[in-house]
Amino acid sequence: MSNPEARTLLADPAPVFAALGDATRLELVSRLNDGQTRSIAQLADGLSLTRQGVTKHLRVLEQAGIVSSSRVGRESHFSYEPKSIDQVRTYLDTVSMQWDEALSRLQKFVDA
Amino acid sequence: MQDYIEKELELKSPVARVWRALTDHEEFGEWFRVKLDGPFVVGGVSTGQITYPGYEHMKWVATVEAMEPEQLFSFRWCPYGGEPDVDYSNDPTTLVEFKLEPSSGGTRLVISESGFDALPDDERRVDALRSNTSGWNEQVKNIAAHVQS
Numbered sequence: 255m256s257n258p259e260a261r262t263l264l265a266d267p268a269p270v271f272a273a274l275g276d277a278t279r280l281e282l283v284s285r286l287n288d289g290q291t292r293s294i295a296q297l298a299d300g301l302s303l304t305r306q307g308v309t310k311h312l313r314v315l316e317q318a319g320i321v322s323s324s325r326v327g328r329e330s331h332f333s334y335e336p337k338s339i340d341q342v343r344t345y346l347d348t349v350s351m352q353w354d355e356a357l358s359r360l361q362k363f364v365d366a
Numbered sequence: 367m368q369d370y371i372e373k374e375l376e377l378k379s380p381v382a383r384v385w386r387a388l389t390d391h392e393e394f395g396e397w398f399r400v401k402l403d404g405p406f407v408v409g410g411v412s413t414g415q416i417t418y419p420g421y422e423h424m425k426w427v428a429t430v431e432a433m434e435p436e437q438l439f440s441f442r443w444c445p446y447g448g449e450p451d452v453d454y455s456n457d458p459t460t461l462v463e464f465k466l467e468p469s470s471g472g473t474r475l476v477i478s479e480s481g482f483d484a485l486p487d488d489e490r491r492v493d494a495l496r497s498n499t500s501g502w503n504e505q506v507k508n509i510a511a512h513v514q515s
Contacts, residue, residue, distance in 0.1 A: 271482050272458075350373075353479065354373070356399075357373060359398075360377075362397075365377055365378045365379055
């Protein structure tokens with residue numbers, strides 16, 4: 255790329271991409287992105303998964319920074335962290351801009 | 367969220383000229399700003415040194431996937447690699463594709479980089495994709511709609 259280091263300076267986006275690469279986790283994120291905090295039971299409602307299964311997915315999302323959890327009494331509650339998605343978008347914007355620059359150099363190179 | 371990048375470019379030069387600029391390793395290096403150690407070979411690992419001012423310490427490592435004359439040139443690379451002392455060989459890669467076709471003005475070039483979502487060693491992900499008929503791209507569109515709304 256025209257500016258390879260700019261990519262490395264950004265947080266590694268792979269965990270976020272990977273965490274979103276799963277239908278259940280996307281569903282969980284879509285249930286949370288209204289900004290409301292929800293319990294595991296609320297999030298599991300209507301999904302053909304055990305509570306444990308849902309918890310596992312939520313932990314993957316949490317590790318990638320897409321959701322955060324807090325304790326409410328004996329329950330874990332989860333909420334959406336839009337910043338993680340913004341980071342990925344910023345990363346893709348950077349990659350996109352680098353391609354624009356590289357292609358404009360290509361254009362000058364072949365059409366000159 | 368979109369997980370790939372696609373760009374389209376109209377070039378005034380004929381396809382043969384553009385093909386050479388893409389696949390001749392010295393010509394590629396001129397505009398991409400990398401000094402490649404040798405020619406591109408399908409299936410081979412291409413190595414070199416970035417020549418972009420200020421980033422000369424960065425390595426170039428890519429595996430050539432396809433070279434279909436005047437139609438398709440593609441390679442895989444680690445999209446955030448390049449630091450000299452880091453081994454990225456087990457990291458996920460993205461696929462970069464250059465597609466060419468003749469156009470009335472010369473050449474239409476479409477370049478894409480895809481696979482940002484891929485972690486090849488994640489079996490759960492593969493299973494999820496297999497069992498999910500609507501597929502990742504559909505899901506990505508859904509999430510985009512949700513996240514942006």
